[in-house]
Amino acid sequence: xxxxxxRFLKQWYDTQQGRLFWEQERPLLQQALNTLFxxxxxxxGQTSTDSWLEASRVSHKLLLDENxxxxxxxxxxxxxxxxxxxxxxxxxxxLDYLPLAKESVDVMVLxxxxxxxxxxxxxxxxxxxxxxxxxxxxxxxxxxLACGVLKNRLKKHNRPLREAHLVSGAQLGEWLExxxxxxxxxxxxxxxxxxxxxxxxxLLGWRLLEKVENLLNGLGWQFGNVYxxxxxxxxxxxxxxxxxxxxxxxxxxxxxxxxxxxxxRTFKQGMKR
Numbered sequence: 244x245x246x247x248x249x250r251f252l253k254q255w256y257d258t259q260q261g262r263l264f265w266e267q268e269r270p271l272l273q274q275a276l277n278t279l280f281x282x283x284x285x286x287x288g289q290t291s292t293d294s295w296l297e298a299s300r301v302s303h304k305l306l307l308d309e310n311x312x313x314x315x316x317x318x319x320x321x322x323x324x325x326x327x328x329x330x331x332x333x334x335x336x337x338l339d340y341l342p343l344a345k346e347s348v349d350v351m352v353l354x355x356x357x358x359x360x361x362x363x364x365x366x367x368x369x370x371x372x373x374x375x376x377x378x379x380x381x382x383x384x385x386x387x388l389a390c391g392v393l394k395n396r397l398k399k400h401n402r403p404l405r406e407a408h409l410v411s412g413a414q415l416g417e418w419l420e421x422x423x424x425x426x427x428x429x430x431x432x433x434x435x436x437x438x439x440x441x442x443x444x445x446l447l448g449w450r451l452l453e454k455v456e457n458l459l460n461g462l463g464w465q466f467g468n469v470y471x472x473x474x475x476x477x478x479x480x481x482x483x484x485x486x487x488x489x490x491x492x493x494x495x496x497x498x499x500x501x502x503x504x505x506x507x508r509t510f511k512q513g514m515k516r
Contacts, residue, residue, distance in 0.1 A: 247403055248355075248358065248359045248403045248404075248406075248407050249288060249289065249290055249308075249310075249359055250310075251401075251403035251404065252290040252291065252355060253289070253290065253291060253292055255401070255404070256290075256291050256292075256293075257292070260395065263391075264385075264391070264468055264469060265291065265293070267432035267433060267467075267468055267469050268354075268383055268432065268469040268471070269295070271383065271430050271431075271432060271469060271470070271471035272295050272298070272352075272354070272381070272383060272471060273297075273298035274298075274430065274471075275381050275428060275430070275471050275473045276296065276298045276299040276300075276301075276350070276352070276381065277298045277299070277300070279299070279300075279301070279349075279350050279379050279381070279473075280300055280301065280349070281301050281302075281348075281349020281350050281375075281378070281379075282301065282302055282303060282349055283301065283302075283303050283305065283347060283348050283349050283350075284296065284299055284301035284303065284304045284305070284348070284349065284350040284351075284352065285304075285305045285306075285307060285343065285348045285350070285351050285352070285373070286304070286305070286306045286307070286331075286351075286352040286353075286354065287307055287308075287338055287341075287351065287352070287353050287356045287366075287370070288307075288308055288338060288353070288354065288355070288356040288359060289306060289308040289310075290354045290355050290356075290359075291354070294331060295352065295354050296331055296352065299350070301349065301350055303332070304330070304331045304332065305331070305332050305333075305334055306331050306332070306333045306334065307334050307335075307336045307338065307341065308333070308334075308335065308336070308338070309335065309336070309337055309338065310335075338356070338360070338366070339360075339365075339366075341369055341373060343373050344373075345372050345373060346372075346373070346374065346375050346376065347373060347375065348373045348374050348375060348378060349374075349375055349378050349379070350378065350379050350380075350381065351370050351373065351374055351378070351379070351380050351381070352381045352382075353366075353370070353380070353381070353382045353383070354383045355383060355384055355385070356382075357382065357384060357408070357410060357415070358384055358385065358407045358408050358409055358410070359407070359408075360408075361408070363408065363410065363418075364418070367418060367419075367422060368422075371422055371476065374476045375476070376476060376478040377475060377476060377477075377478060378475070378476045379427075379473060379474065379475055379476070380419070380424065380472075380473070380474045380475075380476070381471065381472070381473050382415060382471070382472045382474075383469060383470065383471045383472075384409065384410055384412070384415065384469070384470055384472075385404075385407070385409050385468065385469060386409075386411065386412065386431065386466065386467055386468060386469065386470055387409040387410075387411055388411065388466055389466050389467060389468040389469075390466065391468040392404075392409070392468055412429050412431070412470040412472060415472055416429065416472065416474075419472070419474045423476070423477050424474040424475060424476055424477060425474060425475045425477050426472060426473075426474045427473045427474060427475055428471070428472065428473035429470065429471075429472050429473075430470065430471050431466075431467025431469070431470045431471075432467040432468050432469040432470070433467060433468075
């Protein structure tokens, strides 16, 4: 687990440049979580001191992370929801060994979590085992092709962002389809390259690149800085629930032979067999 990248995101989202990305990512998550229901929601990894889960209607919310900033409680904005809905329970846990029961989670949220691990396939297999059948997986990430992401990765003080394992939305969709998931939504933020740029020369260059990406975006290419993928865990066969799980094996090895005229002798012989 790359804790350095998570700590970087917490600090970077509080800067002027990073806040622009946070404001682009927040509505994507809100739109995704607002339509998902269930009993348990789990977020893996804390990438922001602000809550990503305030739009969720799930009853119980858990945040699993190896380290927490106790000075910054994780809760929704005041007045956005009721206190019972806004509260997020925090659990300190190693994300490589998740302490959850199999098929116990209805919604799993991974905000840039795949970008912080060395083996994203291993994490996805863990998440797949924890999700309920027909459960939903919500994943956000930085688009490696976006000009805004490229510009910030070139800065010297953004080394953790440059070394992060960025995955494109299309590649992530292929991974999920291999695992048997149905990708229901793929949304991208707006294209923005030049916010925070002060030099007139570089500002002109980023403006030009943004225009090019907007033209390519009209042809089906996606260059938004942040993406959000919503996928559903498919189940090929219906599962038996409740009392239907119990199957009774009748202890009869052969049918009883009963005489057509109601003879009790034949019936008793069948019972002795």
